[in-house]
Amino acid sequence: MQLARTQKKQHKDSQLMYHLMMLPGMLFLLVFSFVPMAGIVMAFQNYIPAKGILGSDWVGLANFKYMFQIPDSMQILANTVIIAGWKIVFNTIVPVVFALLLNEIRVNWAKRTIQTVVYLPNFLSWVVLATVVINLFDYHGPVNTFLQTFGVKPILFMGSNDWFRPIMIGSDVWKGFGYGSIIYLAALTGIDPGLYEAAEMDGASRWSQLLHVTLPGMLPTIMMMTALNLTNILNAGFDQIFNMYNPIVYQTGDIIDTYVYRVGLLGQQYSLGTAIGLLKSLVGATLMISANEASKKFANMQIF
Amino acid sequence: MNKNTNKVANFFTWLIVLALTASCLLPLVNMVAISFSDSASAAANQVGLIPVHFNLSSYRMILEDHQFWLSFGISIERVVLGTLINLVLIVLMAYPLSKNKRDFHARNIYMNLIIFAMLFNGGMIPSFIVIKSLGLMDTIWALVLPGAVPIFNVILMMNFFKGLPNALEEAAIMDGASKMTVLLKIYLPLSLPGLATVSLFAIVGHWNDYFSGLLYMNRAANYPLQTYIQQLNIDITKVTDASQLHALTSISNKTLNAAKIVVSTVPLLLIYPFLQKYFVTGMTIGSVKE
Numbered sequence: 001m002q003l004a005r006t007q008k009k010q011h012k013d014s015q016l017m018y019h020l021m022m023l024p025g026m027l028f029l030l031v032f033s034f035v036p037m038a039g040i041v042m043a044f045q046n047y048i049p050a051k052g053i054l055g056s057d058w059v060g061l062a063n064f065k066y067m068f069q070i071p072d073s074m075q076i077l078a079n080t081v082i083i084a085g086w087k088i089v090f091n092t093i094v095p096v097v098f099a100l101l102l103n104e105i106r107v108n109w110a111k112r113t114i115q116t117v118v119y120l121p122n123f124l125s126w127v128v129l130a131t132v133v134i135n136l137f138d139y140h141g142p143v144n145t146f147l148q149t150f151g152v153k154p155i156l157f158m159g160s161n162d163w164f165r166p167i168m169i170g171s172d173v174w175k176g177f178g179y180g181s182i183i184y185l186a187a188l189t190g191i192d193p194g195l196y197e198a199a200e201m202d203g204a205s206r207w208s209q210l211l212h213v214t215l216p217g218m219l220p221t222i223m224m225m226t227a228l229n230l231t232n233i234l235n236a237g238f239d240q241i242f243n244m245y246n247p248i249v250y251q252t253g254d255i256i257d258t259y260v261y262r263v264g265l266l267g268q269q270y271s272l273g274t275a276i277g278l279l280k281s282l283v284g285a286t287l288m289i290s291a292n293e294a295s296k297k298f299a300n301m302q303i304f
Numbered sequence: 305m306n307k308n309t310n311k312v313a314n315f316f317t318w319l320i321v322l323a324l325t326a327s328c329l330l331p332l333v334n335m336v337a338i339s340f341s342d343s344a345s346a347a348a349n350q351v352g353l354i355p356v357h358f359n360l361s362s363y364r365m366i367l368e369d370h371q372f373w374l375s376f377g378i379s380i381e382r383v384v385l386g387t388l389i390n391l392v393l394i395v396l397m398a399y400p401l402s403k404n405k406r407d408f409h410a411r412n413i414y415m416n417l418i419i420f421a422m423l424f425n426g427g428m429i430p431s432f433i434v435i436k437s438l439g440l441m442d443t444i445w446a447l448v449l450p451g452a453v454p455i456f457n458v459i460l461m462m463n464f465f466k467g468l469p470n471a472l473e474e475a476a477i478m479d480g481a482s483k484m485t486v487l488l489k490i491y492l493p494l495s496l497p498g499l500a501t502v503s504l505f506a507i508v509g510h511w512n513d514y515f516s517g518l519l520y521m522n523r524a525a526n527y528p529l530q531t532y533i534q535q536l537n538i539d540i541t542k543v544t545d546a547s548q549l550h551a552l553t554s555i556s557n558k559t560l561n562a563a564k565i566v567v568s569t570v571p572l573l574l575i576y577p578f579l580q581k582y583f584v585t586g587m588t589i590g591s592v593k594e
């Protein structure tokens with residue numbers, strides 16, 4: 001009786017303690033996440049900084065209508081989806097293939113050294129890597145020098161609308177493929193070695209082992225990562241593009257986020273910028289929830 | 305015949321893997337080589353993987369660059385302060401969230417709020433206006449407070465706590481310990497790999513971020529290092545025609561900029577061995593099974 005009562009009191013004390021532990025973090029989220037969400041009302045106003053949110057005029061959906069009348073808007077959406085889409089494709093294929101190849105390398109010290117090197121670019125910032133990439137593709141840079149040995153005339157890569165997207169996609173894959181392969185390497189070690197032994201007994205070649213044992217074993221992970229990556233279809237990589245683009249390649253390289261920064265924030269069209277941001281955020285959140293449901297259903301894994 | 309195909313397959317495996325590895329390493333080596341070369345050779349693009357006319361003049365110039373070290377200091381301050389705030393908040397939130405609904409009644413309400421904040425955000429402009437109206441512009445707080453709760457890391461830590469054995473906690477509670485004591489005396493000492501993982505993610509994130517510096521610092525004297533370096537590169541983002549782009553990229557001070565980049569990367573390289581040890585843990589406990 002006495003014991004039960006102390007336990008009940010303890011339980012109550014714990015609840016209070018738990019709430020207190022949550023409090024500081026929740027306050028920060030309130031100020032820096034939830035309050036800005038309330039700022040979304042600016043999307044439905046003609047926001048003027050001097051008047052503030054309470055004093056600015058309501059304009060309904062005018063900002064959204066205007067958004068689709070801007071001549072560049074379709075181009076910017078297309079740039080975003082094309083760059084992000086190809087990044088998703090190659091950021092899945094390359095890490096998977098790399099993990100499969102690395103798994104075949106049985107010399108342990110070599111494997112470890114290779115991993116040390118390929119994980120590195122992921123931890124460097126795009127500010128640093130932009131300099132590296134711009135230097136590499138410079139008019140007189142290493143890539144052009146190499147091409148010249150085949151008689152190709154130098155190309156102004158960073159000022160070319162033909163090359164800007166491939167360079168963005170390629171350099172993004174280059175930065176992330178090593179790190180991206182970690183999760184697939186983990187999936188590979190999770191495959192039951194007995195399956196390979198059985199396949200070998202049946203006389204399966206290495207190729208058919210790959211097709212019938214390895215790939216099916218990795219499939220849940222590949223599917224979950226693809227679902228997760230697909231949520232980024234409107235995130236073409238602000239940090240990367242912002243540090244490498246220039247007005248010559250706006251036509252192929254200007255994406256939603258760079259546009260919002262340039263026109264919405266620097267150009268002080270706050271309401272327009274917020275409206276674009278809101279649409280983007282809605283699409284992203286919807287995709288994320290669908291991805292989570294899909295991976296729960298098909299891969300028995302949950303993202304959050 | 306089977307043996308021969310295996311040999312060929314092996315050869316191509318090594319070839320592709322080594323080529324990809326080289327592609328990660330060589331451009332960085334090139335950057336280091338440029339930083340140790342003389343500026344004429346660098347401008348003429350004669351530097352490959354070995355410095356041409358080896359000299360330290362770029363590094364000597366950096367030593368005298370007041371703004372560089374000011375920004376370096378701001379970055380260090382930001383990493384220390386920001387990571388500490390992150391860690392305290394992560395641990396405090398991850399522990400109650402690692403309990404189930406029976407132990408902590410409001411758990412799912414908090415969890416849903418957090419996930420909502422992770423999935424949905426007000427966007428760049430409302431966040432900017434909030435920081436501005438709080439008077440945080442041009443202060444270090446604008447760099448560390450908006451990201452004070454890294455939700456992904458909270459979830460990661462929560463999963464780590466979930467994996468710890470329950471028996472220790474029950475025993476401590478029986479002895480009359482409070483939940484705070486349990487967290488500090490039992491959970492924390494057992495969570496060093498998890499703590500290391502989230503700290504390293506936080507350190508790298510703070511060190512590499514240039515954008516909040518660009519958004520929230522009006523005065524260049526307040527720039528963190530990455531923003532300072534970003535401003536060196538920004539020239540090309542303003543050009544409007546091809547000949548101008550060509551001219552700008554060939555006159556820029558290559559060796560000095562390369563040296564600045566190398567110095568800004570050194571702190572990351574110093575913690576990289578630890579990073580490598582722990583981020584695999586991070587990736588694998590990050591893929592959640594609830």
